Amino acid sequence: MKKILVPVDFSEYSEYALEVAAQIAKQQNAGIIIFHMVGISESVLSKSELEEEEEAKYYIHLAKEKIKTFTDKPYLEGIDVKTVLQNLKIFSEIDLVAKEQSADLIVMGSHGISGLKTVFVGSNTEKVIRTAQVPVIVIKRRRPSFDVKNIVFAFDLKQENANAFKAVQEFAKTFSATLHLVYINTVGINYMSNSQIQQKIDAFLALIGEEIPIKIYNDYSVELGIFNYANDVNADMVAIPTHGRRGLAHFFIGSIGESVANQSSTPIMTVKI
Structure with missing residues (x-):
């Protein structure tokens, strides 16, 4: 950098x-x-x-x-x-x-x-x-003290996120920070079974060529799940991949977790896919 x-x-x-x-x-x-x-x-x-x-x-x-x-x-x-x-x-x-x-x-x-x-x-x-x-x-x-020790990388397990993950991984290394990968499994149309999620995890890990734990976190919305998990691991930063002109709207539409995000002061990093 x-x-x-x-x-x-x-x-x-x-x-x-x-x-x-x-x-x-x-x-x-x-x-x-x-x-x-x-x-x-x-x-x-x-x-x-x-x-x-x-x-x-x-x-x-x-x-x-x-x-x-x-x-x-x-x-x-x-x-x-x-x-x-x-x-x-x-x-x-x-x-x-x-x-x-x-x-x-x-x-x-x-x-x-x-x-x-x-x-x-x-x-x-x-x-x-x-x-x-x-x-x-x-x-x-x-x-005044930007001491990054824990970074959460929240993503949808799609293989297109591989480059974004690598970028966040490099950033975490520069701070000697622990990187926590998480997939938020929500109720409703986007719900997946554990076996379906594991198949996606296996495919993603095979693509990046690393064996890294990926947490499956269940919650009512992606937004709520990200911040609840970030709180659980005492995250100093949350990293999210973005899809260019689609922005982040797909993460937050219809979210019931807005009040949680409103009070969160955690720095957020976005990385273009």
Whole structure:
């Protein structure tokens, strides 16, 4: 890991993300790219060329001053920090910035006040997750000590998740963390018998070429099961594979566990399949 992209809007939540990114950067000897969307309005861009240039300079100057104050933090000392300002209008374009800057990881903050269904579906965070080709870590509260010892990788046992698993496995190794694989078996149309689940487990393990225990956890919904299991193993992070533009909606539609997710402050990593 060489570069970590941190989108900031100068809120306390993006500062939480920056502090976590700094801790990862120090452990990995990586640099940090602080990205801010200047967001110059259409009204500015529709003015004369001279007016447009002057107002654009004004907004960029304000952003630079804010970033100077925002990054004046002891935890950033000794880290190679680069600032990128761009006039982007939609959060999905952050993936383009990540590609341009050759970022290996995105760390971003989220208030998470309405649980995961809102944090990941129909929000700016979800837009980043759906388009990002690199892993995204979502931070919802301040973590002055980002000490990752237990990571839960929750997935549906499909073989397409193999690359996502490998990415999370490598991340766990960098922190010397224990990786817990879990399949949430729910009631209803998606319910599978133990023998059906075991067949999928055997096929997945054969594909990755490793013998790793995979926990079968029964619960009323995938969302509820993930967080109950994460609590059971004292997880410091939950990792979930995503399907690109499908986002995470398939995990949370109709979930009765929203109240549990709403109160969870566990960092979440998403990895593109």
